[in-house]
Amino acid sequence: MTPRAALVIVGAGPRGTGLLERVAANLPELYGDRPLDVHLVDPHPAGGGRIWRTGQSPLLWMNSQAEDVTMFTDETVEIAGPVRPGPTLAEWADLDGHTFPSRPQQGAYLRWVYEEARAALPASVTVHEHRTSAVRVSGPREGRQRVWLADRSTPLLADLVVLTIGHLDAEPGKDQRELADFAARHGLLHLPPDFTADTDLSAIPAGEPVLVRGFGLAFVDLMVLLTEGRGGRYENGEYVPSGKEPLLHVGSRRGVPYHSKIGYTLEGERPPLPRFFGPAEVDELLRRPGPADFRRDVLPLIDKELGWAHYHRLLTAHPERTAVDRSAFEEAYAAAAPGSAELAAVVAAAVPDPADRLDLDALDHPLDGVRFASGDALQDALRRHIGDDLERRHDPGHSPDLAVFGALLSVYGQLIRLGDTGDPDNWWHGFFSFLASGPPGPRLRQLLALSRAGIVRFLGAGTTVEADEERGVFRATSASVPGEWTEARALVEARLPDATVELTGSPLLRALHEEGARATDAGLLAVDPADGRILGQDGRPHPRRFALGPPTTARAGGAFTRPRTGGVAFRQNDATARTALAFLRDLSCPAPLSASA
Structure with missing residues (x-):
C-alpha cells in the first residue's frame, strides 16, 4: 500500500x-x-x-x-x-x-x-x-x-x-559573551540582542541611566515598554512620568532613529516601475560568467532606479522646481550610464535646488562628519532632525519620497532573483529598513516628548561602548561629541539577534x-x-x-x-x-x- x-x-x-x-x-x-x-x-x-x-x-x-x-x-x-x-x-x-x-x-x-x-x-x-x-x-x-x-x-x-x-x-557572538562576562563580574546588567517583547525588562532599575545601542524598531518597543509600560502617559503632546522609568541614553551607527512612516498617499501619475533595474537587467546580470559584484554591478542600477522614481515624480507633480522639459530629461537620464558623472550632470541641470535631488549617501549617514560642541547641542540638533523628518514625511510637497518607497519595493523584488549576490553583506536590507520600514509618526512624536522630559538622551553616531574594568561600569561615547562619555551600570542591545x-x-x-x-x-x-x-x-x-x-x-x-x-x-x-x-x-x-x- x-x-x-x-x-x-x-x-x-x-x-x-x-x-x-x-x-x-x-x-x-x-x-x-x-x-x-x-x-x-x-x-x-x-x-x-x-x-x-x-x-x-x-x-x-x-x-x-x-x-x-x-x-x-x-x-x-x-x-x-x-x-x-x-x-x-x-x-x-x-x-x-x-x-x-x-x-x-x-x-x-x-x-x-x-x-x-x-x-x-x-x-x-x-x-x-x-x-x-x-x-x-x-x-x-x-x-x-x-x-x-x-x-x-x-x-x-x-x-x-x-x-x-x-x-x-x-547564540551570542564573541563581543556579546565578553560583555556578559564583564557584567557578571561587576554585578551589572547586560541584555543582549533579543526580541524586545520577549525580554524580561524588570531588572532595569527606575531612575538610573541605561546605555542603549540600537535606534530601530527594537528600540521603539523598548521605549514604549519602559515608559507607558511602567505607567507613564502623554498629555497634550508632553510626557508625564510615573517615576518608574529608567533614563535611556541611546545611540547607534547612524545615531538617528529610522525614518518615519510616510503619512500621505501618492495622487496622480505614478512612476512606471521597474525601469532601469527590472527583469531584463537581472537577466543580463545572471548571464554574465561568475557571480555579480553587488557594489560594482548591482548598486549603480539600484541608484538609477531609485533616482528615476524620484525625478519622475518631481517633474510630474512639482515641475515648478525643475528646469527642463520632462521628456528631454527622461531621454538624457536614460542615456547616461548608471553611477556616471554624466548622470549626475543631467540631474544637476534639471533640478536647480540640491535639496530636491536624491542623495542616498546623505540619507544613509545623516550625521557623518558632523561634530557637536556638547551633548546638549546634540540633543537640540537631534530633536530638530526628528521634527524635520516628521514634517517632511507627512508633507505631500515631498511626494518624491513616496515614489522612492515604491521603487524600493520594486528593487527588493528584483534582488531576490539574484540569490546569493542580491545583498551579500546585508547592507541593502539595513538601508531599506532605515528608509522604508521605520516607526509610525506618533512614535517619533512620543520620542521627542521623552527627550524633552529627560527620559531619553541621544548619544550620537558611531556609538561605541567599552567595559571599564577599573571603574566597573559600561562607558559610551560617539563620533558626534568626541571626548564626552556616559557611564551606566546597565547596557541594552536594542536590536534583533544576528x-x-x-x-x-x-x-x-x-x-x-x-x-x-x-x-x-x-x-x-x-x-x-x-x-x-x-x-x-x-x-x-x-x-x-x-x-x-x-x-x-x-x-x-x-x-x-x-x-x-x-x-x-x-x-x-x-x-x-x-x-x-x-x-x-x-x-x-x-x-x-x-x-x-
Whole structure:
C-alpha cells in the first residue's frame, strides 16, 4: 500500500500561513483529491506565530497602517496559481485604514487567515498541528525525509519539507559573551540582542541611566515598554512620568532613529516601475560568467532606479522646481550610464535646488562628519532632525519620497532573483529598513516628548561602548561629541539577534548548514530564487527541502504586503506551493509498468 503523501511545514507564523493559503489555492489544479497529510510544526499558535501572538502587550504596535496589510493576492500579483482576494487588516477588523494596529490585533487577523486557509482544503487533506520545535531534518535526496521534533523520539516522515521559520534567536557572538562576562563580574546588567517583547525588562532599575545601542524598531518597543509600560502617559503632546522609568541614553551607527512612516498617499501619475533595474537587467546580470559584484554591478542600477522614481515624480507633480522639459530629461537620464558623472550632470541641470535631488549617501549617514560642541547641542540638533523628518514625511510637497518607497519595493523584488549576490553583506536590507520600514509618526512624536522630559538622551553616531574594568561600569561615547562619555551600570542591545546560520539559535538551521546547506557571506541560507529549494555547497537545489523568509535569500522587503503592490512574498509562496504540489502529485502517480516488464 502506497503511504499517504506528507508535507511538513516548519513554522506556522505569517509565512507558513501564507504558504498554506497558496497550497489550498493551487491544490485542485495540481494535486486533485489525492490524500495528503500536512504537518505544521511551531511551538507558538498557528497564524500569528511568535512575533504576532495575541498574548503580548497591546501597547506594541505594527509599524504599518491597517490598510497597508493584506495576506491575500490580487490582480497585481504575477503568479501561476489562482488569485484569491481577501480583506485587508483594516477591512477585516473594521479599523480606520490610517491607524497603526496593535500586534495582538494583527495576530487575530493572522489566526483568521490561517483558519480560512485550512477551511479551503478538501476533505482529502488532513492538517496536523505540532506545538513544538523541529530540531533536525535527515534523509536522502531521493527518499523520504525525517523531521525530528523536540518532544518526541520518533520523527515525522515527509516527502517534502518547507522551512518558514521567520526571525530566530541567535547564540551570542564573541563581543556579546565578553560583555556578559564583564557584567557578571561587576554585578551589572547586560541584555543582549533579543526580541524586545520577549525580554524580561524588570531588572532595569527606575531612575538610573541605561546605555542603549540600537535606534530601530527594537528600540521603539523598548521605549514604549519602559515608559507607558511602567505607567507613564502623554498629555497634550508632553510626557508625564510615573517615576518608574529608567533614563535611556541611546545611540547607534547612524545615531538617528529610522525614518518615519510616510503619512500621505501618492495622487496622480505614478512612476512606471521597474525601469532601469527590472527583469531584463537581472537577466543580463545572471548571464554574465561568475557571480555579480553587488557594489560594482548591482548598486549603480539600484541608484538609477531609485533616482528615476524620484525625478519622475518631481517633474510630474512639482515641475515648478525643475528646469527642463520632462521628456528631454527622461531621454538624457536614460542615456547616461548608471553611477556616471554624466548622470549626475543631467540631474544637476534639471533640478536647480540640491535639496530636491536624491542623495542616498546623505540619507544613509545623516550625521557623518558632523561634530557637536556638547551633548546638549546634540540633543537640540537631534530633536530638530526628528521634527524635520516628521514634517517632511507627512508633507505631500515631498511626494518624491513616496515614489522612492515604491521603487524600493520594486528593487527588493528584483534582488531576490539574484540569490546569493542580491545583498551579500546585508547592507541593502539595513538601508531599506532605515528608509522604508521605520516607526509610525506618533512614535517619533512620543520620542521627542521623552527627550524633552529627560527620559531619553541621544548619544550620537558611531556609538561605541567599552567595559571599564577599573571603574566597573559600561562607558559610551560617539563620533558626534568626541571626548564626552556616559557611564551606566546597565547596557541594552536594542536590536534583533544576528541569527546567521553559524550563530542561529535554531538547531534545525544550524544542522542543515553543518550537513552541507550553503550560506551567503551575510550568513543567510542560500535558496533557489525560482522556488525556494535549499542549495547545497555545490549549488544544486535539494529536491525535497525548501526554505522561505528572513533567514534565507528568499526574504521579502517587509513583514507584510501592501495591497496592489505585486507582492514578492506572494510570488515566492505560490512558486514554492506549486513546485511542492507537482512533486507530490508525481510521487503518487508512478509511471505504469511497460508490457514487457
